[in-house]
Amino acid sequence: xxxxxxxxxxAARGKGIGDDCAILPGGRGNDLVITTDMMLxxxxxxxxxxxxxxxNRTLAxxxxxxxxxGARPRWCLLSLAVPEWATEAWTKSFYEGLLLLxxxxxxxxxxxxxxxxRAAAADIVVIGEAPRGAALLRSGARPGDGIYVSGALGAAGxxxxxxxxxxxxxxxxxxxxxxxxxxxxxxxxxxLDLHRLCLASRxxxxxxxxxxxxxxxxxxxxxxxxxxxxxxxxxxxxxAARHRGLALTRIGxxxxxxxxxxxxxxxxxxxxxxxxxxxxxxxxxxx
Amino acid sequence: xxxxxxxxxxAARGKGIGDDCAILPGGRGNDLVITTDMMLxxxxxxxxxxxxxxxNRTLAxxxxxxxxxGARPRWCLLSLAVPEWATEAWTKSFYEGLLLLxxxxxxxxxxxxxxxxRAAAADIVVIGEAPRGAALLRSGARPGDGIYVSGALGAAGxxxxxxxxxxxxxxxxxxxxxxxxxxxxxxxxxxLDLHRLCLASRxxxxxxxxxxxxxxxxxxxxxxxxxxxxxxxxxxxxxAARHRGLALTRIGxxxxxxxxxxxxxxxxxxxxxxxxxxxxxxxxxxx
Numbered sequence: 013x014x015x016x017x018x019x020x021x022x023a024a025r026g027k028g029i030g031d032d033c034a035i036l037p038g039g040r041g042n043d044l045v046i047t048t049d050m051m052l053x054x055x056x057x058x059x060x061x062x063x064x065x066x067x068n069r070t071l072a073x074x075x076x077x078x079x080x081x082g083a084r085p086r087w088c089l090l091s092l093a094v095p096e097w098a099t100e101a102w103t104k105s106f107y108e109g110l111l112l113l114x115x116x117x118x119x120x121x122x123x124x125x126x127x128x129x130r131a132a133a134a135d136i137v138v139i140g141e142a143p144r145g146a147a148l149l150r151s152g153a154r155p156g157d158g159i160y161v162s163g164a165l166g167a168a169g170x171x172x173x174x175x176x177x178x179x180x181x182x183x184x185x186x187x188x189x190x191x192x193x194x195x196x197x198x199x200x201x202x203x204l205d206l207h208r209l210c211l212a213s214r215x216x217x218x219x220x221x222x223x224x225x226x227x228x229x230x231x232x233x234x235x236x237x238x239x240x241x242x243x244x245x246x247x248x249x250x251x252a253a254r255h256r257g258l259a260l261t262r263i264g265x266x267x268x269x270x271x272x273x274x275x276x277x278x279x280x281x282x283x284x285x286x287x288x289x290x291x292x293x294x295x296x297x298x299x
Numbered sequence: 300x301x302x303x304x305x306x307x308x309x310a311a312r313g314k315g316i317g318d319d320c321a322i323l324p325g326g327r328g329n330d331l332v333i334t335t336d337m338m339l340x341x342x343x344x345x346x347x348x349x350x351x352x353x354x355n356r357t358l359a360x361x362x363x364x365x366x367x368x369g370a371r372p373r374w375c376l377l378s379l380a381v382p383e384w385a386t387e388a389w390t391k392s393f394y395e396g397l398l399l400l401x402x403x404x405x406x407x408x409x410x411x412x413x414x415x416x417r418a419a420a421a422d423i424v425v426i427g428e429a430p431r432g433a434a435l436l437r438s439g440a441r442p443g444d445g446i447y448v449s450g451a452l453g454a455a456g457x458x459x460x461x462x463x464x465x466x467x468x469x470x471x472x473x474x475x476x477x478x479x480x481x482x483x484x485x486x487x488x489x490x491l492d493l494h495r496l497c498l499a500s501r502x503x504x505x506x507x508x509x510x511x512x513x514x515x516x517x518x519x520x521x522x523x524x525x526x527x528x529x530x531x532x533x534x535x536x537x538x539a540a541r542h543r544g545l546a547l548t549r550i551g552x553x554x555x556x557x558x559x560x561x562x563x564x565x566x567x568x569x570x571x572x573x574x575x576x577x578x579x580x581x582x583x584x585x586x
Contacts (some may be wrong), residue, residue: 013387015413021391025398026408034409036426037326044323044331046409048424050378052416087323091337091422100300104308111312122321122333125422126306129339135412135422137335137379139323246369289322 031149032080032196042141047077052096052134063102064109068177071110074138075117075180076241080197081188082148083140085117095132146285148188148195153213154245157193157266158247162258165202166229169237178241184255188245195245201236201285205244206274216269221277224261236285317499318436319367319483330430334364340419342384350389351396358397359465361425362404363528366472367484369435370427372404377411382419435475435482440500444480444533445554449545452489453516456524465528471542475532481534488523488572492531494559503556506563511548523572
């Protein structure tokens with residue numbers, strides 16, 4: 013069973029699973045959106061990575077999920093397994109990197125869990141707020157909607173280096189509320205993530221325009237390497253070419269058809285990207 | 300720096316950290332309480348442990364934090380790093396064990412994260428609801444209050460075996476709302492956890508009555524071995540000796556004095572219990 017298979021198996025046993033965040037009733041006319049995201053030593057980062065960057069990235073990946081829902085981040089909790097090899101300075105720098113980004117986005121650390129293990133593991137929980145019923149979902153794309161991505165894709169794939177800084181697209185996400193029909197962040201590659209969005213919306217998609225390929229990256233990196241943390245969204249109307257200096261590029265159109273089917277320049281395309289389960293089975297060395 | 304030191308360092312940089320759960324504004328006149336708790340292979344469980352029990356225990360530890368706040372669990376999210384050695388049957392059994400307990404407590408799995416790593420790691424997030432302002436805190440104990448524990452203590456310490464079933468004291472926790480002045484669950488040992496409760500309430504404590512020692516356990520196990528998941532609470536008035544068949548035992552009295560100071564049968568007592576950081580530094584073999 014690959015990752016999509018296992019996620020489907022789990023989703024069938026849960027409730028409302030399928031978006032970047034779960035939605036819960038909040039106070040003051042708001043919904044709360046909540047996400048959890050794990051960072052593991054030898055999978056998502058290495059011992060040699062600067063701890064402040066690892067801490068920053070741990071929170072940034074959670075904030076990217078909040079951005080994808082069009083919400084404003086408010087609170088976070090961190091479960092950290094401090095590795096045996098870490099010095100006190102490593103642990104403090106990790107927290108400082110995380111807390112600096114939290115402060116930039118007015119997100120308060122309100123709790124967590126602390127343990128110790130041979131290898132480091134960090135699980136971030138981020139909770140955001142959106143006006144009731146306004147959060148962006150993956151399931152709203154309709155035939156005829158344009159398909160857009162923010163920024164440029166493929167940079168992380170080109171670097172083959174995961175622990176780079178992630179810039180969560182929070183301002184764009186909030187701006188897309190009421191404009192976009194569906195939204196998610198690109199974590200496992202455009203190809204696989206667009207397939208997921210189309211499954212959730214029960215539509216097909218045609219990619220028929222050039223992708224915004226990052227400098228140094230190839231078309232293949234942009235299509236399927238993942239770790240981009242840009243927003244993938246659909247919208248019925250016209251969209252500005254930029255939002256606060258960030259490029260918004262139309263790459264195709266939502267079409268009527270089998271849920272999840274993707275055409276790439278007129279040819280059927282098998283969605284591919286970072287399958288966490290398949291990757292781990294073939295990977296024996298940490299990257 | 301030991302665990303108490305690091306937790307203080309973190310708490311000084313966060314907001315409102317110090318109870319078993321963080322409290323957020325919820326809908327319909329409720330507060331939301333939220334906790335996150337990590338289970339790690341070779342620290343909290345082993346490969347030979349039945350996966351359904353590990354899944355059950357992962358959720359039960361989170362539910363115990365919800366119980367300590369006097370709240371009703373509603374939703375959960377799970378971040379799981381599936382270990383390379385796990386079969387598909389292992390992973391499904393893990394979820395089934397978790398989902399069975401979730402169903403018993405009407406708690407919906409609403410999201411999570413899935414990755415793959417050499418060793419298993421599971422982080423549970425549980426969200427509960429309590430009437431606004433009614434959640435139980437650690438900080439409400441006052442001089443003269445009785446100190447109570449539920450059930451019997453020391454069984455896990457006597458077994459030296461961590462992956463046993465945890466029975467979260469949810470019904471008791473809700474019953475204690477409006478009765479208890481402070482509450483927490485006993486995870487790292489009565490001695491250390493009572494010290495924490497007294498620090499939060501800025502009071503001292505005198506343990507001057509027999510502890511409810513579990514069959515096969517010693518007084519020392521009951522005092523400091525941890526992993527009990529019983530409730531430790533304080534109350535100004537008289538408390539029934541049982542709640543739904545569960546023993547409630549008075550073990551002492553809250554006193555005026557230096558915050559966190561504990562007397563054990565008239566003598567000063569140095570709080571001791573499971574320090575996750577110190578334990579990991581001296582432990583080289585998984586238990």
